[in-house]
Amino acid sequence: MNERIRIREILAGAPAGREVTVKGWVRTSRVGKGVAFLAVNDGSCLASLQVVAEPGLANYDEVRAIGTGAAVAVRGLVAESPAAGQAVELHAAEVTVIGSADEQYPLQKKRHTFEYLRTIAHLRPRSNTFGAVFRIRSSLAQAVHRFFAERGFLYVHTPIITTSDCEGAGELFRVTTLDPSAPPMADGAVDFSQDFFAAQAGLTVSGQLEGELFAQAFSDIYTFGPTFRAENSNTPRHAAEFWMIEPEMAFADLRDDAALAEDFFRYLCRHVLANCAEDMAFFNEHVDRGLLARVRQVAGSSFAMMEYGEAIEHLKRAAVPFEYPVEWGLDLQTEHERYLTEQVVGGPVFVVNYPREIKAFYMRLNDDGRTVAAMDLLVPKVGEIIGGSQREERCDLLEIRMRESGIAPESLWWYLDSRRWGSTPHAGFGLGFERLIMYLTGMENIRDVIPFPRTPRHAEF
Amino acid sequence: MNERIRIREILAGAPAGREVTVKGWVRTSRVGKGVAFLAVNDGSCLASLQVVAEPGLANYDEVRAIGTGAAVAVRGLVAESPAAGQAVELHAAEVTVIGSADEQYPLQKKRHTFEYLRTIAHLRPRSNTFGAVFRIRSSLAQAVHRFFAERGFLYVHTPIITTSDCEGAGELFRVTTLDPSAPPMADGAVDFSQDFFAAQAGLTVSGQLEGELFAQAFSDIYTFGPTFRAENSNTPRHAAEFWMIEPEMAFADLRDDAALAEDFFRYLCRHVLANCAEDMAFFNEHVDRGLLARVRQVAGSSFAMMEYGEAIEHLKRAAVPFEYPVEWGLDLQTEHERYLTEQVVGGPVFVVNYPREIKAFYMRLNDDGRTVAAMDLLVPKVGEIIGGSQREERCDLLEIRMRESGIAPESLWWYLDSRRWGSTPHAGFGLGFERLIMYLTGMENIRDVIPFPRTPRHAEF
Numbered sequence: 001m002n003e004r005i006r007i008r009e010i011l012a013g014a015p016a017g018r019e020v021t022v023k024g025w026v027r028t029s030r031v032g033k034g035v036a037f038l039a040v041n042d043g044s045c046l047a048s049l050q051v052v053a054e055p056g057l058a059n060y061d062e063v064r065a066i067g068t069g070a071a072v073a074v075r076g077l078v079a080e081s082p083a084a085g086q087a088v089e090l091h092a093a094e095v096t097v098i099g100s101a102d103e104q105y106p107l108q109k110k111r112h113t114f115e116y117l118r119t120i121a122h123l124r125p126r127s128n129t130f131g132a133v134f135r136i137r138s139s140l141a142q143a144v145h146r147f148f149a150e151r152g153f154l155y156v157h158t159p160i161i162t163t164s165d166c167e168g169a170g171e172l173f174r175v176t177t178l179d180p181s182a183p184p185m186a187d188g189a190v191d192f193s194q195d196f197f198a199a200q201a202g203l204t205v206s207g208q209l210e211g212e213l214f215a216q217a218f219s220d221i222y223t224f225g226p227t228f229r230a231e232n233s234n235t236p237r238h239a240a241e242f243w244m245i246e247p248e249m250a251f252a253d254l255r256d257d258a259a260l261a262e263d264f265f266r267y268l269c270r271h272v273l274a275n276c277a278e279d280m281a282f283f284n285e286h287v288d289r290g291l292l293a294r295v296r297q298v299a300g301s302s303f304a305m306m307e308y309g310e311a312i313e314h315l316k317r318a319a320v321p322f323e324y325p326v327e328w329g330l331d332l333q334t335e336h337e338r339y340l341t342e343q344v345v346g347g348p349v350f351v352v353n354y355p356r357e358i359k360a361f362y363m364r365l366n367d368d369g370r371t372v373a374a375m376d377l378l379v380p381k382v383g384e385i386i387g388g389s390q391r392e393e394r395c396d397l398l399e400i401r402m403r404e405s406g407i408a409p410e411s412l413w414w415y416l417d418s419r420r421w422g423s424t425p426h427a428g429f430g431l432g433f434e435r436l437i438m439y440l441t442g443m444e445n446i447r448d449v450i451p452f453p454r455t456p457r458h459a460e461f
Numbered sequence: 462m463n464e465r466i467r468i469r470e471i472l473a474g475a476p477a478g479r480e481v482t483v484k485g486w487v488r489t490s491r492v493g494k495g496v497a498f499l500a501v502n503d504g505s506c507l508a509s510l511q512v513v514a515e516p517g518l519a520n521y522d523e524v525r526a527i528g529t530g531a532a533v534a535v536r537g538l539v540a541e542s543p544a545a546g547q548a549v550e551l552h553a554a555e556v557t558v559i560g561s562a563d564e565q566y567p568l569q570k571k572r573h574t575f576e577y578l579r580t581i582a583h584l585r586p587r588s589n590t591f592g593a594v595f596r597i598r599s600s601l602a603q604a605v606h607r608f609f610a611e612r613g614f615l616y617v618h619t620p621i622i623t624t625s626d627c628e629g630a631g632e633l634f635r636v637t638t639l640d641p642s643a644p645p646m647a648d649g650a651v652d653f654s655q656d657f658f659a660a661q662a663g664l665t666v667s668g669q670l671e672g673e674l675f676a677q678a679f680s681d682i683y684t685f686g687p688t689f690r691a692e693n694s695n696t697p698r699h700a701a702e703f704w705m706i707e708p709e710m711a712f713a714d715l716r717d718d719a720a721l722a723e724d725f726f727r728y729l730c731r732h733v734l735a736n737c738a739e740d741m742a743f744f745n746e747h748v749d750r751g752l753l754a755r756v757r758q759v760a761g762s763s764f765a766m767m768e769y770g771e772a773i774e775h776l777k778r779a780a781v782p783f784e785y786p787v788e789w790g791l792d793l794q795t796e797h798e799r800y801l802t803e804q805v806v807g808g809p810v811f812v813v814n815y816p817r818e819i820k821a822f823y824m825r826l827n828d829d830g831r832t833v834a835a836m837d838l839l840v841p842k843v844g845e846i847i848g849g850s851q852r853e854e855r856c857d858l859l860e861i862r863m864r865e866s867g868i869a870p871e872s873l874w875w876y877l878d879s880r881r882w883g884s885t886p887h888a889g890f891g892l893g894f895e896r897l898i899m900y901l902t903g904m905e906n907i908r909d910v911i912p913f914p915r916t917p918r919h920a921e922f
Contacts, residue, residue, distance in 0.1 A: 004712060006613060006680070023712040024680070025883045043679030044613060071883040073712070098712070099854070099884035122875040125678035126883075134679070138616040145606045152467060152505060155599040159913045160621070160664075160687045161634075161702055163920045173622075173657070174641065175634045175664065177691045180651040183641055190641040196634070196691055196701070197920040203621075203636065210913060210922060217586035218504030218595070219467070219485070226621045226686065230638045230657055240657070241622055251465060251484040251534070251559070393560070414583040414922050422486045422532040422587075423560035452620045452671060459624045459658040461671060461875050 004073070008044035010088065014078045021075045022049060022090065023098070025126060028109055029066050036064050038095075040072060043125075046132055046278050050081065050089040057095060068108055069101030069126070114448050121452050121461050129286070132279035133449055136272060137437050143271040144224055144245055144433075147264060153247060154218040157225060158207030163199045164412060172202030173230045173240075203228035208246050208428065209362075209415050212391060215248040215426055216418050222247040224433075232456050236445040239434065241454040248428035254364075254373040254390045257427035258350050261377055261386050262303045264431075265348070269299035272440050280440075288442025294380060295440060297347065304349040306340070308371065311351050314344050331358045337376070337383030348379045361405040363389040364425075365397055375429070382439055388429025395419035465534070469505035471549065475539045482536045483510060483551065484559070486587060489570055490527050497525050499556075501533060504586075507593055507739050511542065511550040518556060529569055530562030530587070575909050582913050582922050590747070593740035594910055597733060598898050604732040605685055605706055605894075608725060614708060615679040618686060619668030624660045625872060633663030634691045634701075664689035669707050669889065670823075670876050673852060676709040676887055677879050683708040685894075693917050697906040700895065702915040709889035715825075715834040715851045718888035719811050722838055722847050723764045725892075726809070730760035733901050741901075749903025755841060756901060758808065765810040767801070769832065772812050775805050792819045798837070798844030809840045822866040824850040825886075826858055836890070843900055849890025856880035 004023045005014075014020065024042030031037075034055055039048035051074050053063045066072065073096040081089040106120050107127055117124040124130040148155065161175050177196040178184065184191040192200040207223035214221045223246045231238060247264075249256060272280055273295060284292040306314075315326040315336050320343075324333040332340075332351070341349050353371040356363075363372035373390035392398040398419055399409050409416060437449040447453040452461040465484045466475075475481065485503030492498075495516055500509035512535050514524045527533065534557040542550040567581050568588055578585040585591040609616065622636050638657040639645065645652040653661040668684035675682045684707045692699060708725075710717060733741055734756060745753040767775075776787040776797050781804075785794040793801075793812070802810050814832040817824075824833035834851035853859040859880055860870050870877060898910040908914040913922040 008613070023885075025678075043615070069882040071711075071885045098886070099880075099882070101882035105882040122674045122878060123882075125675055131678065134617065134675070135615065137618075141616050141618075142606050142610045145603050149603045152469070154504070154596065155602050156595065156912055157598075157602075157687070157704055159702065159915060159920070159922070161689075161915050161920055164922075173636045173638060175636055176641070177634060178641070180635065180637070180639070180641075180644055181646070181649075185642070188642075196693075196917060197915070198918040199920065201920050213583045213922075214586055214595070214912065217486075217592065226618070228622075232657075241620065243618055250532075417583060419560075421530040421560070421562035421566040421584075424484075424532045425559070451617055451675065454620060454622050454658070456657060457659040459620070459622055459660065459662050461620070461625075461674075 006044040007040065007042045007047075007049045010049060010078060010090070011045060011047055011086075014088065016078055016080050016088065018078045019075070019093075020078060020090070021073060023073045024049075024071070026066055026068055026070045026072055026101075028068060031064050036060070038063075038066060038072065038074075040074065041131075043131060043135075046128060046135075046282055047086070050083065050086055051076065051092050051095070052089055053092045053095055057092065059095065062097060063092075063095045066097060067101045067103065067105065069105035070097060071099035072097055114445065118447055118453070125451075128282065130448075132282050133437070133441060133443060134451065136276050136279050136441055137449065139276050140268060140272065140437065140440070141224070141433070143268060143275075147267050148222045148247065151220070153220045153222050154214065156207075156211060156214045156221050156223055158204070158210040158223045160204055160226065161197070161201050162204045163197060163201050164209070171230045172205065173228055175201045175203060205229060206244065206246065206430065208248070208430065209412070211246055211248045211428065212426065213414070213418050215250045215428070216422065216424065219250045220247070234456060236447075237435070239446045239450060239453050239455055242446070242450070243433035245431045245433060246428060248426060250424045250426045252390075252427045253425055254352060254375055254427055257388050257390060257429055258303075258305065258352070258375055258377075261350075261375075261388060261429050262348075265377065265386065266299055268436065269295050269440070273299060283441045283443075291442045298379060301347045303377070304345045304347065306345070306349055306351050308351055308354045311336075311340055314340060318343070329355050329357065332376075334383040337378045338380070341378040341383070342380045348377060350375050350377050359389070361401040361407060362391050362398070364392045365401070373427075379439065382435070385435055385439060386429050386431050388427065390425065390427040393419055393423045393425050395423065467505040468501065468503045468508070468510045471510060471539060471551070472506060472508055472547075475549065477539055477541050477549065479539045480536070480554075481539060481551070482534060484534045485510075485532070487527055487529055487531045487533055487562075489529060492525050497521070499524075499527060499533065499535075501535065502592075504592060507589060507596075507743055508547070511544065511547055512537065512553050512556070513550055514553045514556055518553065520556065523558060524553075524556045527558060528562045528564065528566065530566035531558060532560035533558055575906065579908055579914075586912075589743065591909075593743050594898070594902060594904060595912065597737050597740050597902055598910065600737050601729060601733065601898065601901070602685070602894070604729060604736075608728050609683045609708065612681070614681045614683045615675065617668075617672060617675045617682050617684055619665070619671040619684045621665055621687065622658070622662050623665045624658060624662050625670070632691045633666065634689055636662045636664060666690060667705065667707065667891065669709070669891065670873070672707050672709045672889065673887065674875070674879050676711045676889070677883065677885065680711045681708070695917060697908075698896070700907045700911060700914050700916055703907070703911070704894040706892045706894060707889060709887060711885045711887045713851075713888045714886055715813060715836055715888055718849050718851060718890060719764075719766065719813070719836055719838075722811075722836070722849060722890050723809075726838065726847065727760055729897065730756050730901070734760060744902045744904075752903045759840060762808045764838070765806045765808065767806070767810055767812050769812055769815045772797075772801055775801060779804070790816050790818065793837075795844040798839045799842070802839040802844070803841045809838060811836050811838050820850070822862040822868060823852050823859070825853045826862070834888075840900065843896070846896055846900060847890050847892050849888065851886065851888040854880055854884045854886050856884065
């Protein structure tokens with residue numbers, strides 16, 4: 001058989017009469033009077049190609065019996081289709097069964113629940129919904145790199161295994177090669193000096209601190225890699241392993257940071273609308289009816305900005321009841337965020353300058369002494385989607401904030417060093433990649449946008 | 462001051478007379494008679510911009526005293542330079558010190574050893590060599606994504622935390638949240654059912670097996686992510702954490718695999734020659750005199766192919782002595798690989814069809830029953846740089862090979878499932894990203910091409 005051509009290419013407009021060979025998997029088969037129809041999908045797009053097979057085929061009996069899930073190669077002629085919903089079909093001259101499938105194949109035609117499909121995560125990419133999810137995930141990831149490459153940002157691989165804990169939080173997975181049943185002890189405690197890294201090591205929760213070091217050499221950088229939380233939360237929005245995008249810019253303040261975040265987020269919205277139209281239409285029809293309207297609105301709007309103090313005033317005046325209290329000095333909850341973006345602004349909004357007590361040590365202290373240069377981007381339906389800040393570039397103030405947060409400055413000597421020589425105002429933000437995909441597909445469980453999700457008690461496949 | 466412009470842009474040809482503002486770090490400063498020179502670098506390219514400051518500046522005394530490492534902003538006029546080695550310089554109208562640097566700054570003008578610079582990995586990106594290394598690393602990573610995006614390959618994030626061990630090797634880091642000093646015990650062993658994932662978990666050594674599952678849905682996929690080896694080897698070529706690129710194609714055999722590897726490798730060679738010319742010239746001059754010639758040769762040549770058996774014959778006939786024995790059935794060592802690519806072929810060569818005993822269980826058994834459809838790409842100076850294979854797509858044969866390799870088929874039930882329904886001939890390969898960077902820069906220690914390397918006893922920063 002001649003070279004295979006992708007089904008996406010045929011459906012995008014191969015001329016009738018052209019001879020092609022396609023290879024893919026049978027999604028459905030149907031036998032009529034003197035004709036068999038196979039819907040063949042090769043993952044290059046959502047739609048399957050209708051293959052029409054007639055009794056003249058040497059192996060017509062075999063073709064009639066092909067089951068859902070079988071891998072086939074088909075050579076034939078592209079023809080205009082009389083059927084609704086497809087411009088062309090393929091009239092088979094030759095059909096070869098490459099890999100058969102029997103009725104035990106778990107992905108038969110009937111609809112399955114997302115819960116069930118998680119138990120067959122090795123097969124669910126062969127379904128419509130998960131095909132669409134992972135095509136969009138891939139396309140978005142490639143778009144992330146293109147966005148930053150076009151703007152001259154340097155991509156840096158920050159370390160996954162770390163001996164420092166960025167947020168001062170305790171939710172680190174430990175990484176070790178010590179014998180778990182008989183670790184070496186010293187003074188009644190495990191002697192980590194004998195562990196692989198000669199220290200207690202864990203999985204990173206963020207590449208930000210190392211990213212900052214690189215911004216102090218290359219001006220504009222970004223990370224895009226896996227991050228981890230050993231948090232025992234079984235919610236639809238938490239996973240133990242997820243990917244994060246973290247740009248960082250030297251010679252930049254909070255306004256520059258917000259401008260980048262706005263450009264970036266709109267770029268990604270426009271990207272899926274323009275490049276993933278078929279999959280987006282599928283989600284709009286089957287998963288979230290308001291999806292396209294919402295994404296189009298964000299893609300076209302310019303984002304508002306609001307002080308945290310102003311946000312609190314709006315929330316206090318709100319006519320709706322909130323579950324969580326509203327008070328200057330308290331953090332905003334999702335219900336508050338959604339009220340601000342949906343009811344007050346009617347579109348994406350940056351809330352900026354939060355009380356220092358509720359934010360991380362590395363955020364820059366404002367001149368008022370009580371707020372820091374933090375920003376959260378809130379969008380309709382989900383609330384916060386991007387969090388960022390201008391970083392504290394003044395060595396003395398940073399050290400004070402570290403002590404206040406219970407972090408020993410010696411443990412981050414290298415981070416302080418970056419403020420000791422050639423320090424610059426700088427700023428960055430983080431975007432959780434899975435949250436982005438959920439936002440742009442309408443999928444509501446993080447387990448359904450990660451190829452093989454890791455959550456408490458689950459690390460199968 | 463007006464918007465900053467990147468120094469790369471100015472040196473690439475800003476017209477004399479244009480007013481610009483640059484921001485960056487002072488690499489050297491020199492005070493002459495009635496004039497001060499600052500070499501300013503912003504990481505956008507290797508070269509620094511020469512800033513000429515004259516006593517007319519309001520803060521000339523401050524400017525005269527600016528030390529190496531300080532961050533500055535300079536507004537001025539682009540002018541043709543009378544000095545050798547630079548087309549333009551910047552005549553300062555205004556110089557602002559953003560972040561000072563004193564003489565304690567570790568990166569003073571003098572040359573430092575790579576060993577010393579590893580101890581200040583947080584500052585070394587501000588040096589010429591490491592600036593060039595990490596610009597090339599970034600540019601290559603972005604090129605990897607572009608290569609596969611252009612060819613319609615789906616990017617998949619395979620899991621980092623895993624409960625299966627792809628190679629059947631034992632060199633896994635354990636990932637745990639159990640109390641290290643008092644883990645729960647059951648029947649005299651640690652009870653991992655009480656660990657975070659309710660099982661013994663570790664860091665992945667390869668995304669291949671999960672990548673194969675995705676190829677069976679999307680036809681052509683690739684992974685690009687971190688992988689890990691808890692190997693206690695202190696060599697210049699081994700790190701505990703490194704990045705790997707692993708494409709996988711359904712409906713593909715070993716020839717297709719080699720064709721993709723050849724396209725890919727040449728694409729990356731041509732990429733750095735065309736897009737990283739300044740940094741490549743630097744490595745050719747300061748690190749490895751033969752670099753450019755070697756990379757150009759590979760970029761322009763078509764790769765040879767040789768059977769493993771043929772390779773053994775060549776080695777047996779070789780007039781040079783080898784340290785390791787040569788015999789059909791034994792694996793090739795670097796000395797053998799280099800002899801084949803440098804002496805026998807005089808260029809890149811694929812060695813294919815290795816004895817089954819020395820290769821992994823998932824490689825496809827050839828009809829001769831004694832070899833498997835494996836391929837290694839050998840290149841001058843390093844030997845093997847890419848390893849790949851056609852995978853065993855026949856469920857029964859795969860199960861036999863698993864048992865032979867001491868892997869319980871039940872533990873990889875999902876992998877076997879991918880051969881149970883709609884199985885296809887498929888093939889893929891792996892390229893260690895750091896090995897690639899070493900090859901394309903001439904840098905000889907893997908610790909010097911990773912931002913913050915992780916090796917035995919080292920996970921600083």
